[in-house]
Amino acid sequence: MAFDRTLPALLAIGTRAATVRVLLLSLLGAASEGIGFVLLVPLIALAAQGGEVAALPFALPSLSLGVLLAVFVVLVILRSVADVARALAEQDLRARIVDGLRIRALDALLNANWRWAMTRRRGESEALLVTNVDRAGYAVEMAAQLVRLGFALLALALAAMVVSPAAALTGGAAAAFVLLLYRPLIRRARALGETLSRGYDLLYSRLGETLAAQRILKSFGREVQASQELSESLRELRRTEFAFVRDSAIGQAALHIGGAIMAAGLAWLALELLELELAVVLALAAIFVRALPLVGSLQSAMQGWSHASPAIADALSMIEAASEAAEPVSDGDAPRLTQRIELEDVSFSHQPGRPALSGITLRIEAGEMLALTGRSGSGKSTLADIAAGLIAPDEGSISIDGAKLGEGARRAWRTRVAYVQQEPVLFSGTVRDNLLWAKPDASEDQLRAALKEAAADFVDRLPEGLDCDLGEGGKALSGGERQRIALARALLRDPDLIVLDEATSSVDSQSEEAIGAALHAMAGRRTVLAIAHRGLLTEIADRVVRLEQGRIASG
Numbered sequence: 001m002a003f004d005r006t007l008p009a010l011l012a013i014g015t016r017a018a019t020v021r022v023l024l025l026s027l028l029g030a031a032s033e034g035i036g037f038v039l040l041v042p043l044i045a046l047a048a049q050g051g052e053v054a055a056l057p058f059a060l061p062s063l064s065l066g067v068l069l070a071v072f073v074v075l076v077i078l079r080s081v082a083d084v085a086r087a088l089a090e091q092d093l094r095a096r097i098v099d100g101l102r103i104r105a106l107d108a109l110l111n112a113n114w115r116w117a118m119t120r121r122r123g124e125s126e127a128l129l130v131t132n133v134d135r136a137g138y139a140v141e142m143a144a145q146l147v148r149l150g151f152a153l154l155a156l157a158l159a160a161m162v163v164s165p166a167a168a169l170t171g172g173a174a175a176a177f178v179l180l181l182y183r184p185l186i187r188r189a190r191a192l193g194e195t196l197s198r199g200y201d202l203l204y205s206r207l208g209e210t211l212a213a214q215r216i217l218k219s220f221g222r223e224v225q226a227s228q229e230l231s232e233s234l235r236e237l238r239r240t241e242f243a244f245v246r247d248s249a250i251g252q253a254a255l256h257i258g259g260a261i262m263a264a265g266l267a268w269l270a271l272e273l274l275e276l277e278l279a280v281v282l283a284l285a286a287i288f289v290r291a292l293p294l295v296g297s298l299q300s301a302m303q304g305w306s307h308a309s310p311a312i313a314d315a316l317s318m319i320e321a322a323s324e325a326a327e328p329v330s331d332g333d334a335p336r337l338t339q340r341i342e343l344e345d346v347s348f349s350h351q352p353g354r355p356a357l358s359g360i361t362l363r364i365e366a367g368e369m370l371a372l373t374g375r376s377g378s379g380k381s382t383l384a385d386i387a388a389g390l391i392a393p394d395e396g397s398i399s400i401d402g403a404k405l406g407e408g409a410r411r412a413w414r415t416r417v418a419y420v421q422q423e424p425v426l427f428s429g430t431v432r433d434n435l436l437w438a439k440p441d442a443s444e445d446q447l448r449a450a451l452k453e454a455a456a457d458f459v460d461r462l463p464e465g466l467d468c469d470l471g472e473g474g475k476a477l478s479g480g481e482r483q484r485i486a487l488a489r490a491l492l493r494d495p496d497l498i499v500l501d502e503a504t505s506s507v508d509s510q511s512e513e514a515i516g517a518a519l520h521a522m523a524g525r526r527t528v529l530a531i532a533h534r535g536l537l538t539e540i541a542d543r544v545v546r547l548e549q550g551r552i553a554s555g
């Protein structure tokens with residue numbers, strides 16, 4: 001049932017104290033119920049047989065009816081209080097595990113090195129953080145239910161043992177046999193759970209891609225196909241869920257039939273073979289009637305756990321993989337660029353045998369604006385990622401002011417680098433919110449200076465200026481305006497290196513000119529590495545380096 005590895009790892013996230021609380025409260029509830037059932041024997045004996053019970057294997061304390069009833073009430077109160085406290089403790093444990101798992105997964109993803117992160121599909125990560133973690137929470141609920149039901153059944157079994165060992169053992173053996181018959185169903189639930197996990201991954205990745213491609217999808221008139229593809233994925237998912245529900249329902253029905261046969265057999269055994277007294281038979285019958293639905297719930301919980309626990313395994317293995325790919329924490333102050341960045345015989349391959357860069361030797365002088373050109377796939381972004389400290393060369397080295405940029409310094413170097421990509425990423429909120437995201441303690445003057453330097457002083461003309469709400473993703477602005485705010489945000493950190501990844505390729509010519517003029521005005525003060533196929537940036541750059549198939553062809 002894969003409790004082996006998954007459960008201990010989960011409980012470590014949920015904290016030991018919360019787990020122990022759930023266990024103890026489940027035990028307390030079960031024990032008070034079990035004792036109540038044992039007390040049924042003297043109670044029924046008092047009512048039906050004048051208090052005499054001869055066939056019991058233990059001496060009954062001779063209690064009056066009043067005392068017996070009072071003890072019953074106390075036991076019920078104890079159990080009810082334990083149940084309330086347990087429900088709260090279970091919720092606490094579940095919340096700790098779900099939140100802990102989600103935060104660990106996000107931390108692991110964000111802290112993994114870029115090379116590993118590039119290989120992951122976004123939809124896969126989304127499905128993991130959203131659906132799988134919720135399913136993990138459901139699995140925890142099922143595990144807690146299994147524990148509670150297990151304790152309750154154990155307490156009932158002990159109560160039955162006290163009342164009549166022979167009848168209890170026979171009943172126990174019969175119940176174990178019935179549960180054994182469920183093993184194939186449990187295994188099937190697990191397989192269905194794994195299929196469902198994969199199905200959700202695919203669904204989320206398709207949904208993400210569809211939303212991202214909304215514009216192109218409309219222009220190709222593929223709305224109907226997109227919705228058909230989604231329907232097909234959903235149908236597949238529902239088929240799996242349906243199979244799971246069907247198996248559960250069949251399991252429950254089989255349990256009821258098996259239970260009725262067992263009850264008839266046990267009644268015959270108790271009355272005909274063991275010739276038990278009425279008080280004992282009635283108490284056993286009460287225990288049996290109580291235990292049967294519990295066995296049913298146990299079976300559902302087992303199937304639920306089997307169905308949901310693959311989601312936990314997925315989350316844990318992703319966390320493990322991301323943690324193995326974790327970037328080391330910075331081992332000192334961020335390197336400062338005052339002289340030059342030097343790439344020495346740098347090679348890099350995203351995939352074995354297909355080098356993206358080969359033997360690149362390049363100097364970028366501080367204060368220089370260098371434009372990187374070349375055909376698509378020639379290695380420009382890979383080179384920029386190496387210069388920005390996102391990835392490390394497979395061979396060769398990169399140094400800042402003569403100091404090699406090693407494993408421990410790369411993260412720190414990135415705090416000195418500003419990156420502006422082709423499609424500017426702005427967050428929902430005001431212009432001010434978007435700028436402060438890069439430098440939360442920036443003063444009003446610094447915000448205005450950055451906007452001015454990035455040729456984004458159009459902000460003054462917006463209603464409410466800096467406090468103008470830009471809407472989701474900065475929708476309220478044109479592409480060129482968004483890009484200038486993105487540049488202002490990059491400048492606000494006073495970076496040593498600005499990397500522009502085709503930052504002007506999709507902006508209007510007026511914005512391109514404004515950005516070009518802004519960059520030109522930075523000449524000598526800021527180091528800029530601009531990826532540009534052609535156009536204004538290559539004209540204003542101090543130097544143009546052209547890449548061809550991962551090698552420097554000119555410049």
Ligand SMILES: Nc1ncnc2c1ncn2[C@@H]1O[C@H](COP(=O)(O)OP(=O)(O)OP(=O)(O)O)[C@@H](O)[C@H]1O
Nearest residue numbers: 118119350351356375376377378379380381382383
């Ligand atoms: N994540 C990745 N996984 C596998 N291969 C990759 C990955 N990223 C880039 N590559 C490959 O590495 C080579 C260089 O890619 P890179 O993106 O650096 O080129 P580019 O010049 O920036 O291209 P473009 O102008 O299209 O962005 C290409 O062959 C590309 O297919």
